[in-house]
Amino acid sequence: MAQVLEFKLPDLGEGLTEAEIVRWLVQVGDVVAVDQPVVEVETAKAMVEVPCPYGGVITARFGEEGTELPVGAPLLTVAVGPPAPGGESEGSGNVLVGYGTSEAPSRRRRVRPAPLGPHTAGGRTGADLPRTASAATGAGAPAVSTGPAHVRVAAAQAEGPVPVISPLVRRLAREGGVDLRHLAGSGPDGLILRADVEHALRAQAAHAPVAEAPTAPAVQAPAARISPVRNGIRTPLKGVRGAVADKLSRSRREIPDATCWVDADATELMRARAAMNAAGAPKISLLALLARICTAALARYPELNSYVDTDAREVVQLDHVHLGFAAQTERGLVVPVVRDAHARDAEALTAEFARLTEAARAGKLTPGELTGGTFTLNNYGVFGVDGSTPIINHPEAAMLGVGRIVPKPWVHEGELAVRQVVQLSLTFDHRVCDGGTAGGFLRYVADCVEQPAVLLRTL
Known part of the structure; x- marks a missing residue:
């Protein structure tokens, strides 16, 4: 029976206690692989991509872009396959490379979504899949769903994980609108390489209608609001800019x-x-x-x-x-x-x-x-x-x-x-x-x- 596991914002190291969600890299219903980056966050030190230690189907996300979350707050939930023998569900252990990792399990095994039909053993349907307590109560934010979890997990099992050489190639395909399931990889055992995705993007561009004017991807900026007291735009001093402001102010005070x-x-x-x-x-x-x-x-x-x-x-x-x-x-x-x-x-x-x-x-x-x-x-x-x-x-x-x-x-x-x-x-x-x-x-x-x-x- 599939499990819905909760992935929380990991310890970012260097004494950092919170991070701002800059951009989600996955949607509810997406199939993710172990250690695939799922969200881009900005701390007071830098902007980094956070990899998920579980493989499966995204069932919920917590927090909109621009939201600040403390370390330990829920990020998302993932429907994965049945638990490992002994009742423990194992991930990669590599929560955030370079920023401190979670304790690695004694055995590392990539968990694949288990096959599920309309009814599972014991007569349960996908609507009865177990959830973690915080996911069930919507802690941090309401869970967003695009359909029954058993349908998404079944689809993931039917198609299987798409063999891609790296998360960066997967991201390139996602941003370019390329369906990896329809690509024939040129790497060993059909592995999809960056050159395969770029070739598909060129072919896609050659057949696309001429646009009036290409637009560059928008750069995520800190949320701004109009001051209700005075005219003007207020930009929060947070993330990297906030850390720089604090450091410069301290320098002026002390040195x-x-x-x-x-x-x-x-x-x-x-x-x-x-x-x-x-x-x-x-x-x-x-x-x-x-x-x-x-x-x-x-x-x-x-x-x-x-x-x-x-x-x-x-x-x-x-x-x-x-x-x-x-x-x-x-x-x-x-x-x-x-x-x-x-x-x-x-x-x-x-x-x-x-x-x-x-x-x-x-x-x-x-x-x-x-x-x-x-x-x-x-x-x-x-x-x-x-x-x-x-x-x-x-x-x-x-x-x-x-x-x-x-x-x-x-x-x-x-x-x-x-x-x-x-x-x-x-x-x-x-x-x-x-x-x-x-x-x-x-x-x-x-x-x-x-x-x-x-x-x-x-x-």
């Missing part, structure tokens, strides 16, 4: 910051990068070169790679550099962290910056990739501005800002010339060092920008 800046001639640095990239090896990004300069400067001025322990009234100097960098996304500003940046060369830094930037734009950064930074590099020059006095990323002690690199008149070797000039700024916690240390750090960075050969002394 007595100061900023110094200097203009530097970046012509030689740009020439050195062009020479590196002309050699046919993997391209080196400008951000990676600036990061390499940062780590060299921190080795000379380690006071800036620290934080203040306010409870102990101590400055804690760190022996490793976890370099954060500001990345603007559609959902707001995030600061991914490159672990052990001091131990990476320019090629490795370039690759890691690219990986983290792509993950940030896709909303796939994990809490571990957003926390633990010791120093931040802020390249605000990408916005076309020359300078800034940024807020320090609490609890760090400093942030290096880099403006745009533009041709400007410059005195070079005693003569006026047009050179590539950049403004560098350092915002620092005045509790960890004085202006002499901050000025020395910034001057060393500027020297490396103007004469990249200076770096050879530290390699």
Whole structure:
């Protein structure tokens, strides 16, 4: 006899206690596989897809998009096959990879929906299928159903699970309106690959009528409401944006910051990068070169790679550099962290910056990739501005800002010339060092920008 199991919002790790439903990836009545992502949620750290540990038919969902749920609240219910011997229903144990998993069962077995006819053993119909207490009472939200559970489970058993290489391929098909049951997979044993779905999408587009204007998929944004007191739109500060707001406010309250800046001639640095990239090896990004300069400067001025322990009234100097960098996304500003940046060369830094930037734009950064930074590099020059006095990323002690690199008149070797000039700024916690240390750090960075050969002394 089929069971209806309840899947609750799992422990998200990193001390997180709630999440906002951004987008449901399944509908009531859909057949899901074990570990298939079923909902996209946003926490104060990142946006992630939550996989369901059960395989079967979705019988109910709890919470609309935009709703905030606490950890442990019901997410959905799934009609699965008969329980395993001993009365225990087993899932995968992999509730949320990278965010803490539930306790894995001693034996992992993929549970398949059991065959059910109009009447099951004992004379029960699908309407009599057992439910969990919260599902039966509609805890959290009313259960939505699209038909008798036994009909959906029977259909799932009759057709069987569609063999798909990954949940991402299943999602691609769902968003493109491709029925996977009608595809012949080109993989081993008929496994449906991404190329099969893309081929079906191209064929579908070739036969589709010409639309007036294609529209891009809407980006889910925090729910806004019109203020009843004053005119204007109110947007809740929650999720990633709310966490950033709290952190910036705390930084302003606790850190007595100061900023110094200097203009530097970046012509030689740009020439050195062009020479590196002309050699046919993997391209080196400008951000990676600036990061390499940062780590060299921190080795000379380690006071800036620290934080203040306010409870102990101590400055804690760190022996490793976890370099954060500001990345603007559609959902707001995030600061991914490159672990052990001091131990990476320019090629490795370039690759890691690219990986983290792509993950940030896709909303796939994990809490571990957003926390633990010791120093931040802020390249605000990408916005076309020359300078800034940024807020320090609490609890760090400093942030290096880099403006745009533009041709400007410059005195070079005693003569006026047009050179590539950049403004560098350092915002620092005045509790960890004085202006002499901050000025020395910034001057060393500027020297490396103007004469990249200076770096050879530290390699």
